[in-house]
Amino acid sequence: MRPKNGRRVAFHTLGCKVNQYDTQAMQEKFEQSGYIITDFNDFADIYVIYTCTVTNLGDRKSRQMIRRANRHNPNAVIAVVGCYAQTAPEEILEIPGVNLVLGTRERNKIVEYVEQVLETGEPINLIRDIMEVREFEEMPISTYDEKTRAVLKIQEGCDRYCSYCIIPYARGPVRSRKPEDVISQVHSLVKAGFQEFVLTGIHVASYGKDLNNVDLLSLIEEIAKIEGVERIRLGSLEPTLLTEDYVKGIKDIIKVCRHYHLSLQSGHDHTLKRMNRKYNTKEYREIVDRLRKYIPNVAITTDIMVGFPGETQEEFEGTMDFVKSIGFSRIHVFKYSPRQGTPAARYKDQVPEDIKEIRSRKLIALGKEMELNYLKTFIDKEELVLFEEKSKEKKDWYEGYTDHYIRVAVQYNDSLIGKIVPVCLETIQDGIMLGTLK
Numbered sequence: 286m287r288p289k290n291g292r293r294v295a296f297h298t299l300g301c302k303v304n305q306y307d308t309q310a311m312q313e314k315f316e317q318s319g320y321i322i323t324d325f326n327d328f329a330d331i332y333v334i335y336t337c338t339v340t341n342l343g344d345r346k347s348r349q350m351i352r353r354a355n356r357h358n359p360n361a362v363i364a365v366v367g368c369y370a371q372t373a374p375e376e377i378l379e380i381p382g383v384n385l386v387l388g389t390r391e392r393n394k395i396v397e398y399v400e401q402v403l404e405t406g407e408p409i410n411l412i413r414d415i416m417e418v419r420e421f422e423e424m425p426i427s428t429y430d431e432k433t434r435a436v437l438k439i440q441e442g443c444d445r446y447c448s449y450c451i452i453p454y455a456r457g458p459v460r461s462r463k464p465e466d467v468i469s470q471v472h473s474l475v476k477a478g479f480q481e482f483v484l485t486g487i488h489v490a491s492y493g494k495d496l497n498n499v500d501l502l503s504l505i506e507e508i509a510k511i512e513g514v515e516r517i518r519l520g521s522l523e524p525t526l527l528t529e530d531y532v533k534g535i536k537d538i539i540k541v542c543r544h545y546h547l548s549l550q551s552g553h554d555h556t557l558k559r560m561n562r563k564y565n566t567k568e569y570r571e572i573v574d575r576l577r578k579y580i581p582n583v584a585i586t587t588d589i590m591v592g593f594p595g596e597t598q599e600e601f602e603g604t605m606d607f608v609k610s611i612g613f614s615r616i617h618v619f620k621y622s623p624r625q626g627t628p629a630a631r632y633k634d635q636v637p638e639d640i641k642e643i644r645s646r647k648l649i650a651l652g653k654e655m656e657l658n659y660l661k662t663f664i665d666k667e668e669l670v671l672f673e674e675k676s677k678e679k680k681d682w683y684e685g686y687t688d689h690y691i692r693v694a695v696q697y698n699d700s701l702i703g704k705i706v707p708v709c710l711e712t713i714q715d716g717i718m719l720g721t722l723k
């Protein structure tokens with residue numbers, strides 16, 4: 286069908302999976318209204334930049350992309366959406382070319398607002414107090430960039446207020462997507478060929494807090510009943526969700542991947558307290574033990590921040606020891622950077638950059654060692670792999686993931702994309718397991 290209006294719209298998304306989901310939903314809104322989606326580096330009539338503010342670097346990159354859009358077409362409508370837009374609208378409106386600031390609400394009306402700007406030529410600032418919003422903004426999608434795995438947004442907002450994090454101020458209170466909307470979304474994505482669903486949100490563990498008679502576990506049970514759903518993967522989780530009842534409940538849902546990303550941030554109780562995290566290392570260890578008791582060889586991955594204000598050498602060594610004793614299958618290490626507007630940015634005893642760098646390297650090296658150890662436990666084991674794509678380097682090789690989120694490559698003379706196939710895992714090469722089809 287020929288597009289109705291022929292105007293071109295280009296997107297650039299910074300930040301997390303939730304932003305990618307929201308972008309997909311907005312993109313579909315434009316397509317339904319007859320716009321043509323084009324590459325961000327091309328000339329377009331409208332540029333939508335989904336910003337991120339999780340670090341100061343996120344802000345900087347967001348500004349760079351806005352300026353780039355303005356260079357591509359100084360007469361374009363530039364719509365700035367997302368967390369940075371929500372927290373600093375005036376700053377954004379000062380950047381030449383910006384004429385729509387949308388933030389983290391009313392994204393489902395983006396086409397109407399863009400058309401209003403096109404009609405009147407007047408800039409619009411739609412930023413309102415996000416703390417007043419109580420409803421999840423329903424933004425369905427019908428497809429996703431990847432071929433077999435879809436990100437499924439089920440929740441918005443966070444009320445945890447970790448002392449280093451700006452997100453609760455940018456995203457507002459916890460809002461959960463209605464279970465009937467989640468289920469309908471899954472049905473349409475199954476029809477489009479998706480088999481794996483990654484349940485995502487700003488604070489997924491809070492799912493259902495604002496609704497009656499539904500929590501994350503009951504939602505997962507309902508999704509698992511849907512024919513065509515082969516895998517349910519959980520996005521980053523706050524560990525305290527995993528009570529004895531929860532783990533007992535989830536272990537029997539075989540579609541739930543044996544992979545849990547439990548954000549740790551620090552392995553020292555004093556640092557955790559300053560971070561305003563809601564658990565201590567003893568509780569975290571109990572949660573990991575519980576998972577391992579019910580789900581043998583479960584993959585546990587995590588995020589760790591180094592150089593949080595006041596982190597002494599002793600605290601850092603404590604984190605190293607704790608991480609070693611847990612034995613994660615993968616860790617993501619990042620260096621603390623002060624986020625303006627958060628309590629931690631005002632803490633004294635900011636850690637010098639060179640110390641952060643040394644600590645980061647040490648933890649990354651430990652992470653690599655632990656990852657290798659974990660992968661070795663799979664040698665000569667048979668695992669089901671959902672193949673996602675052709676190898677970019679090797680002809681006739683296909684790559685995919687086990688439910689433990691182990692990347693696997695096999696050589697085969699026919700397409701394996703979209704198939705779930707048993708593979709015998711044999712060797713490890715650059716963090717990927719090579720195997721043969723059974």
Ligand code: SF4
Nearest residue numbers: 443445446447450452
């Ligand atoms: S749990 Fe903490 S780190 Fe995560 S979004 Fe909420 S405040 Fe930020």
